[in-house]
Amino acid sequence: xxxxxxxxxxxxxxxxxxxxxxxxxxxxxxxxxxxxxxxxxxxxxxxxxxxxxxxxxxxxxxxxxxxxxxxxxxxxxxxxxxxxxxxxxxxxxxxxxxxxxxxxxxxxxxxxxxxxxxxxxxxxxxxxxxxxxxxxxxxxxxxxxxxxxxxxxxxxxxxxxxxxxxxxxxxxxxxxxxxxxxxxxxxxxxxxxxxxxxxxxxxxxxxxxxxxxxxxxxxxxxxxxxxxxxxxxxxxxxxxxxxxxxxxxxxxxxxxxxxxxxxxxxxxxxxxxxxxxxxxxxxxxxxxxxxxxxx
Numbered sequence: 231x232x233x234x235x236x237x238x239x240x241x242x243x244x245x246x247x248x249x250x251x252x253x254x255x256x257x258x259x260x261x262x263x264x265x266x267x268x269x270x271x272x273x274x275x276x277x278x279x280x281x282x283x284x285x286x287x288x289x290x291x292x293x294x295x296x297x298x299x300x301x302x303x304x305x306x307x308x309x310x311x312x313x314x315x316x317x318x319x320x321x322x323x324x325x326x327x328x329x330x331x332x333x334x335x336x337x338x339x340x341x342x343x344x345x346x347x348x349x350x351x352x353x354x355x356x357x358x359x360x361x362x363x364x365x366x367x368x369x370x371x372x373x374x375x376x377x378x379x380x381x382x383x384x385x386x387x388x389x390x391x392x393x394x395x396x397x398x399x400x401x402x403x404x405x406x407x408x409x410x411x412x413x414x415x416x417x418x419x420x421x422x423x424x425x426x427x428x429x430x431x432x433x434x435x436x437x438x439x440x441x442x443x444x445x446x447x448x449x450x451x452x453x454x455x456x457x458x459x460x461x462x463x464x465x466x467x468x469x470x471x472x473x474x475x476x477x478x479x480x481x482x483x484x485x486x487x488x489x490x491x492x493x494x495x496x497x498x499x500x501x502x503x504x505x506x507x508x509x510x511x512x513x514x515x516x517x518x519x520x521x522x523x524x525x
Contacts, residue, residue, distance in 0.1 A: 242388075242389060244389070244489060244492065244493075245388075246488070247280075247446075248275070248280045248488075249283075249451075250265055250280065250282045250286070250450055250485050251283065251485065252264050252265050252268065252282075253452060254283075254285055254287065254288050254422075254456075257288065258288045258307055258308065259307075261299075262287060262307065264483070265287070266311060266312070266315055268484065269319070272485045275487055276487070277485075277487055278321060278322060279321065279322045279323075279387065279448075279490075280321055280323050281323075281324040281418060282325055282450055283326045283327075283420050283451055283452045283466070284327040284339070284396055284421050285298045285327055285328075285422055285452070287299055287306075287307075287328055289329075289422065289456060291370075291457070291460050296375055296376060298327075298329030298337060298375075298376075299328075300337040301330070301331075302332055303340075308325065308328055312342075312344060313348035313349075319346075320346045322344065322345060324341065324392075324448075325342040326420025326421075327341050327397075328340055329376075338356075339355065339356035339372075339396060340355050341353065341356075343392070343394070354379065354394035354395070355378070355380075355381070356376070356378065356396040356397070356399065357378055357395075357402075358398045358401070358405075359373045359398065361373045364424065364427065368424070368460070370424075370460070372398075382394075382408055382412070384412045384414045387416070389490070390414075390416050390490075390495075391414045392416040393406065393414030393416070393418065393445075394418050395409070395419050396421070397420070397422060399419070400419050400435050400436070401435065403438070403442065407443060409443075410505055411505055414443075414445060415444075415471075416445060416490065417439060417448070418447075418449075419436065419439070419447060420450050420451075421449060421450070422456075423451050424460060424461065424463065425461040425462060425463045428451070428462075428463025428465065432451070432465060433467070433475070437469055437475070440473050441472070441473040442504065444471045444498035444502065444504075444505065445471055446469065446470060446471060446490050446495060449469070451463060451465060452464070453481050454481075464479055464482070465478055465480060466478070466485075467479070471499070
């Protein structure tokens with residue numbers, strides 16, 4: 231699924247990563263004006279890799295359904311605009327996700343990684359879709375409008391391999407273990423995490439994925455109220471392989487920037503080589519009988 235970019239891995243073990251944080255509206259042109267402006271600011275600040283949130287180019291909700299701004303890949307205005315921006319700014323871009331598809335069909339919630347030449351280095355379709363009832367007034371039915379993906383993706387950057395995921399994927403630790411064991415030392419988690427769950431779980435889950443895999447986690451997240459209902463948490467995070475928070479975007483528009491030093495990922499994995507310690511075991515089964523009689 232992921233195409234190999236036409237770049238040779240550089241010898242440097244460090245680079246600067248940025249997370250863009252925006253509050254998307256249904257107005258694609260407005261969202262692109264905001265996110266392209268922030269992307270240019272991040273590039274000016276020295277970012278080598280700039281990551282954007284899930285559905286950054288446009289989304290709204292209706293009766294619990296997610297309605298992303300969706301277009302076919304070959305005519306998506308956000309993809310075209312950011313391919314041109316990558317060439318202009320000479321940076322790597324991770325487009326957290328775009329709605330890809332045609333009216334009347336379930337779309338793909340798809341990430342793109344772009345090279346500084348504007349080429350598409352990788353695509354990833356969100357595997358785990360957000361179908362939940364958080365409370366009587368907060369129901370989300372992503373599966374109603376979005377078709378799930380079925381393939382994990384690792385993409386080669388000049389500095390390290392990066393594993394791709396999107397938002398609700400964060401709750402499925404096995405995906406990140408697979409990405410790390412496939413070579414990823416950086417994990418991307420672009421999100422539009424809800425404020426209700428974010429306040430309780432966001433920092434904990436992002437730090438857990440970093441710690442258990444010995445990886446950097448780059449997690450841009452939308453903030454603010456969505457058209458149609460729902461509120462995103464913000465707090466875009468960059469976390470190191472020991473679980474330390476290097477940058478936190480708070481709850482406003484902007485970007486955060488941090489140095490990624492891959493030597494720290496190697497050091498964390500050397501200290502706790504859990505990725506090499508898998509063992510076969512007999513899985514538990516539902517409704518099994520107790521092995522010890524209760525008297």
